[in-house]
Amino acid sequence: MDAKLREYRAKRRRQELIDEAKSKVKNFFAAGVKEKDESDMDPALSAHEREPMLSAAAPSASFPSGQRNVVLMSDDEAWEAEEDESSTEGLLSKRIRRTTTAILALLWLTLLLISHQLGLALAFCVISAIVFIFLCTKTTPRKPGEPSAYSVFNPNCESIDGTLKAEQFEREIRYGPGGVH
Structure with a gap:
């Protein structure tokens, strides 16, 4: 009986670890995009109480007669909806950037391993650094x-913030760092 219990607990723990890893990967690529579904709702609510919340979350809900539910919004609500839509697009582009960066990092690592097998890892790193500097400028x-x-x-001739000017350097030399405003 104890062996079965330990086996069951070990199996359950493995499943929890797998689920946790899956959710981390999903959250990494989701980049903050979250949809409202039944799992987000309070588990104490009955199915009858959840239904109106789900239909309110779904903008394309239809009536049985085939007519769509049309809701008129004020200008402020329309503005907020437009801002939410643009932020969703920003999150989508952020997700695409993250995915592209992850793929490029894996490609670079693969090429590094191949060049290491050929004995050219140092040359590959130097060339990669030059390309990285060029692409980041x-x-x-x-x-x-x-x-x-x-x-x-x-x-x-205004300088940008953070620029060390000759006048500032001279004041620091004469009066110390506390003399600079």
């Missing part, structure tokens, strides 16, 4: 009003 033109990193190209 901004090659698109600046947006209108966006300051340049080089202050001579900005109106009134």
Whole structure:
């Protein structure tokens, strides 16, 4: 009896670990997109109480006669719905970016292992670093009003935040770091 109980507990624990791993992978790729379904609702609610909540969550609910449920919204509600829709699109693009990054990382790791087998791992890492630096540098033109990193190209030669200027360096040398505002 004890052996069966231990076996059952071990099997149940393995299943919980598998379910937990699946949910982590699903959440990683979901990137915050969450749909309302029965699992999100209070388990104390009966099936009769859940039905109106589910039909309210489904925007395409139809009546038996085939007519669609039309709800008129105020301008504020329409604006909020539009913002929610755009944030959903942002989450979708975030999910696509995450997936693409994961695939590219796996591809890079695979190519690294292949180059290691060929004895070219160091060369592969150097070339990868050069490509990474090239791809991460901004090659698109600046947006209108966006300051340049080089202050001579900005109106009134204004520098961007975080720039160490000669005047600031001189004040730090003369009066110490506390003398700089």
